[in-house]
Amino acid sequence: MTLPPEAVRAPAGPDARFEVLVRQYQRLIDHVVVRVGGAEAGLLRDDVRQNVLLSIWNQIEHKQDIQHVASYIYKAAVRETIRARRREVERRKRHEAGPAPLRRPSEDPHRALVAREEAQRLEASLAELSPERLQAVRAHLAGFDVSELMTGYGWSYQKARNLVARGMRDLREALRRRGVGG
Amino acid sequence: MVAERDAELRKLYAEIATSSTSHVDEEAWARLAAGELDAAEQARVFEHATCCAECGSLYGDVTALRREAPRLGVPVAAPEGAAGARPAGRSWRAWRWRWLPTTGLAAAAAVIAALWLRPHLGPPSSPEARPSVARPSDASLTGELRSGPAAAPVPVSPRGRTDGVPRFRWRAAPDARAYRLELLSQRSEVVWVGEIDGTEAALPADRAPAPGRYRWHVGAIPSWSRSPVDIVWSPLVDIELAAAPR
Numbered sequence: 539m540t541l542p543p544e545a546v547r548a549p550a551g552p553d554a555r556f557e558v559l560v561r562q563y564q565r566l567i568d569h570v571v572v573r574v575g576g577a578e579a580g581l582l583r584d585d586v587r588q589n590v591l592l593s594i595w596n597q598i599e600h601k602q603d604i605q606h607v608a609s610y611i612y613k614a615a616v617r618e619t620i621r622a623r624r625r626e627v628e629r630r631k632r633h634e635a636g637p638a639p640l641r642r643p644s645e646d647p648h649r650a651l652v653a654r655e656e657a658q659r660l661e662a663s664l665a666e667l668s669p670e671r672l673q674a675v676r677a678h679l680a681g682f683d684v685s686e687l688m689t690g691y692g693w694s695y696q697k698a699r700n701l702v703a704r705g706m707r708d709l710r711e712a713l714r715r716r717g718v719g720g
Numbered sequence: 721m722v723a724e725r726d727a728e729l730r731k732l733y734a735e736i737a738t739s740s741t742s743h744v745d746e747e748a749w750a751r752l753a754a755g756e757l758d759a760a761e762q763a764r765v766f767e768h769a770t771c772c773a774e775c776g777s778l779y780g781d782v783t784a785l786r787r788e789a790p791r792l793g794v795p796v797a798a799p800e801g802a803a804g805a806r807p808a809g810r811s812w813r814a815w816r817w818r819w820l821p822t823t824g825l826a827a828a829a830a831v832i833a834a835l836w837l838r839p840h841l842g843p844p845s846s847p848e849a850r851p852s853v854a855r856p857s858d859a860s861l862t863g864e865l866r867s868g869p870a871a872a873p874v875p876v877s878p879r880g881r882t883d884g885v886p887r888f889r890w891r892a893a894p895d896a897r898a899y900r901l902e903l904l905s906q907r908s909e910v911v912w913v914g915e916i917d918g919t920e921a922a923l924p925a926d927r928a929p930a931p932g933r934y935r936w937h938v939g940a941i942p943s944w945s946r947s948p949v950d951i952v953w954s955p956l957v958d959i960e961l962a963a964a965p966r
Contacts, residue, residue: 561953566793573781574778574781574785608794618746620746657736660732673767676771679729679730679737689766689783690763691766
């Protein structure tokens, strides 16, 4: 079968190009939203899609070149997803804002006080560590593994492991001096 | 014992890491996702992520996304090695997309609305008449970006290098009332587009594209659909058109 002449449009106009672009990249945008949008991804998707597309249209409007289309859309999607995620967090905070209870019903006042004091001692103990050991220990306590430290700080495997091990040893010692841990 | 103590310390640390009021800005996150931060910038972002629960959670998500980027068709600089240093600049191919003049932002809004908002209003026919054509959904979002859904037509030929005017063939998709064929340049510009009832099409000889590299795909137009967004596309197929023999 030969294409009917009326079905063949060459070259296509900007609308058709935009249509192709949208089809080609909508799943990329959606994937970014799912990955970076956290628990609210489903709520954010439409907003992010439209904002990314509008930013592309703004580029068209100003006849600006976009280098690396996929990268441009990918980065725009990351930016817009994070903005939307933060807006959603803020909206929830405002929504939930109200007279704060004096204390949570399940909270044991004595335990809460102990936890607060321990947190203060932890902060004071962290402040004693040398800069690199502090970086390693913070990352370790925040739940990052050695490979993430290597990537994040550009350290070798050996350096990352040693800094975590020595930093944690220093931290335990400092905590013991403050009466935390055994 | 040490592991238990570390777990307690982590819980305690989480208490003091939640109180950060400043955060990494969106542009830095986007550049991290694209592998564009230099070593010092990356270290600053990571250091903040270790002290701020909100950014710590984002850091994990964004770096996971960066690892997936090549599979999604996004060229990113390779993740840092053990040394973490990356050469400045971009290592991927530097092709450019030149935008055509447009009719304005109002047209943009209209196209966006037509393409993306319309599916949320529901298809034009009754739900029971709707075939089980795969459509974008949360479940499909984490799948392969460029592989077509189950109901997409399957391109058969041409693939790779082809001589003369190409003849396109594909395997039918269930419940398709017609197909849309698109031939794209390497820059994703539409070179040819047409609607076909069957599973075979040839470009008119007098409109044959110039020799070179192209990509084509074919989309099934569901019987119930009137919107381009409902088309179920096959994966793109690379072809190289050789000069016609004289």
